[in-house]
Amino acid sequence: MEFGPHLLLATLEGAVGAAVLALTALGLSLVFGVMRVVNVAHGEFYMLGAVVAWFVASTLGSAPATGFVAALLIAPVCAAVVAMAADRLVLKRLHYDPEATIVATIGILYIMQQTALMGFGPEARPVAPPFNTRIALPWVEWGENGLALFYPWGLSTTSYKLFVIAAAAAILIGFALFLSRSRFGLIMRATQLDRETALAFGIPVERVYSLVFGLGAALAAFAAVLIVPIQQAHYLMGADPLLLSFIVVIIGGLGSLRGTVVAALLIGMSDGIISVFFSPTLAKILATLLVALVLVFRPQGLYGKKRA
Amino acid sequence: MLKLAGVGAGYGPVQVLYDFDLEARAGEVLCLLGRNGAGKTTTLKAIMGLLPLSGGTVTLNGADITALPAHEVPKRGIGYVPQGRRLFSELTVSENIEIGLMARGNGRATRARVLEMFPRLSERLDQRAETLSGGEQQMLATARALCLEPSVLLLDEPTEGLQPSMIQLIRETVEAMRAQGVAIVLVEQRIEAVLTLSDRVAFIENGHSREVVDTSDLTAASPLLKKYVGV
Numbered sequence A: 001m002e003f004g005p006h007l008l009l010a011t012l013e014g015a016v017g018a019a020v021l022a023l024t025a026l027g028l029s030l031v032f033g034v035m036r037v038v039n040v041a042h043g044e045f046y047m048l049g050a051v052v053a054w055f056v057a058s059t060l061g062s063a064p065a066t067g068f069v070a071a072l073l074i075a076p077v078c079a080a081v082v083a084m085a086a087d088r089l090v091l092k093r094l095h096y097d098p099e100a101t102i103v104a105t106i107g108i109l110y111i112m113q114q115t116a117l118m119g120f121g122p123e124a125r126p127v128a129p130p131f132n133t134r135i136a137l138p139w140v141e142w143g144e145n146g147l148a149l150f151y152p153w154g155l156s157t158t159s160y161k162l163f164v165i166a167a168a169a170a171i172l173i174g175f176a177l178f179l180s181r182s183r184f185g186l187i188m189r190a191t192q193l194d195r196e197t198a199l200a201f202g203i204p205v206e207r208v209y210s211l212v213f214g215l216g217a218a219l220a221a222f223a224a225v226l227i228v229p230i231q232q233a234h235y236l237m238g239a240d241p242l243l244l245s246f247i248v249v250i251i252g253g254l255g256s257l258r259g260t261v262v263a264a265l266l267i268g269m270s271d272g273i274i275s276v277f278f279s280p281t282l283a284k285i286l287a288t289l290l291v292a293l294v295l296v297f298r299p300q301g302l303y304g305k306k307r308a
Numbered sequence B: 001m002l003k004l005a006g007v008g009a010g011y012g013p014v015q016v017l018y019d020f021d022l023e024a025r026a027g028e029v030l031c032l033l034g035r036n037g038a039g040k041t042t043t044l045k046a047i048m049g050l051l052p053l054s055g056g057t058v059t060l061n062g063a064d065i066t067a068l069p070a071h072e073v074p075k076r077g078i079g080y081v082p083q084g085r086r087l088f089s090e091l092t093v094s095e096n097i098e099i100g101l102m103a104r105g106n107g108r109a110t111r112a113r114v115l116e117m118f119p120r121l122s123e124r125l126d127q128r129a130e131t132l133s134g135g136e137q138q139m140l141a142t143a144r145a146l147c148l149e150p151s152v153l154l155l156d157e158p159t160e161g162l163q164p165s166m167i168q169l170i171r172e173t174v175e176a177m178r179a180q181g182v183a184i185v186l187v188e189q190r191i192e193a194v195l196t197l198s199d200r201v202a203f204i205e206n207g208h209s210r211e212v213v214d215t216s217d218l219t220a221a222s223p224l225l226k227k228y229v230g231v
Ligand SMILES: Nc1ncnc2c1ncn2[C@@H]1O[C@H](COP(=O)(O)OP(=O)(O)OP(=O)(O)O)[C@@H](O)[C@H]1O
Pocket: B011, B014, B016, B034, B035, B036, B037, B038, B039, B040, B041, B042, B043, B083
């Protein structure tokens, strides 16, 4: 394949990764921003979403579309319920202490991982995509009669991948509107800015925390349901999204949602493109290097605020 | 109206208030006066339920609110203007007001009435709070508390760092609230303002409640002032 079409293909692959990463990292960023909790177990809520999706899809069996739509609704709710239980049983009792909660969420990570190993097993299991039409993509070329469209061999994507990008974009836009327009969005932003003053104005901060922790987990689970028809469910699948989410959140600026989305696009796209042209390892090396540069030259991240 | 009896409070292992008493009556301005670090802000936080009490009771209109979770306290009608304003800096003026209204489910009528008291704010509704001038920020902090339609108003150094015209506006607001029968606890360092605005003065020293006197019995040369604030 020539360079141009190859780049288009790599960009599309990168966009799928970026879309899913943006949702996952948004969850991590939201939890850190509002609660000041670094949720090391975030990747496990992603894994939980994929595993629940597999259970739902295989229970409902026959029609992939029904199973998938059901999973899209059920998996985030399951993850949210587990997260809110963890909040009540663990984080709340630690009074959301920033250091203690890191250790505690490491514990939650292992509990969830081992539970998944026992209940789900060590195999990777596929979920059928609801639809998966191959779509050939056109490319332009200077021919004898000027610009002409043609379909290079191998330049194609699937309808499902395009759906993943669209669904993630819809959720991101919806979430931005929810945050800026809704009453609960206002409450979350106020709590993030000044927890004590929020309390003094009647905001039940601990209930907000619980919901935010659930919402963060639900975003990760939703992202996982989207990816599981492409990547399969596995009990160890939470590690990569956790690492990438941390990279994204650091580059974007801790607690800045806009920064998170921009950095997710940057990291996700470049990860996809570099992986296609060179190797996935080089992509990870460059991302890590970028984190190091950001930490040295702009520790607050691209969109973060300097903290006193 | 609002009563603290034998209150002990502090930050973690650090105790700041000891066996602290205070009573604010409806329709009066009670000034809480003491040196820097005496525990004035701590007292107001203890009333708001923002600090764990190690003893004593807080009652509002005879109802014990000591054990109430912090977010329930404002719902009982206690409005708080914190020291340093503590606005939600990245929210707009309008959103800060909205938070104040939410606390007790107040609506448009309250909002309109409060904004009428601070016309400068109505011109800046979509501006982020952090971009307001110091005086405007204080107006917003006060407006946000008034959005609760409070029966008790706690003001912590509301005129700190303001120019005279702003101080005058805050003062008029306090007088208007007093006229409506609100019980006001005011922390204020400027003796001249204390003497001309308050009805009673409660002294605080190293976290202990001391004399409570009618302001009319105080003069600028009073030995109490010398003893507790050193002027
Ligand atoms: N968060 C905190 N943690 C530990 N100690 C604190 C904290 N906040 C205040 N203190 C201590 O409590 C004491 C009383 O502080 P407080 O802020 O109530 O004083 P204040 O009378 O309001 O003073 P100022 O006039 O300077 O505002 C001080 O000794 C202070 O160092």
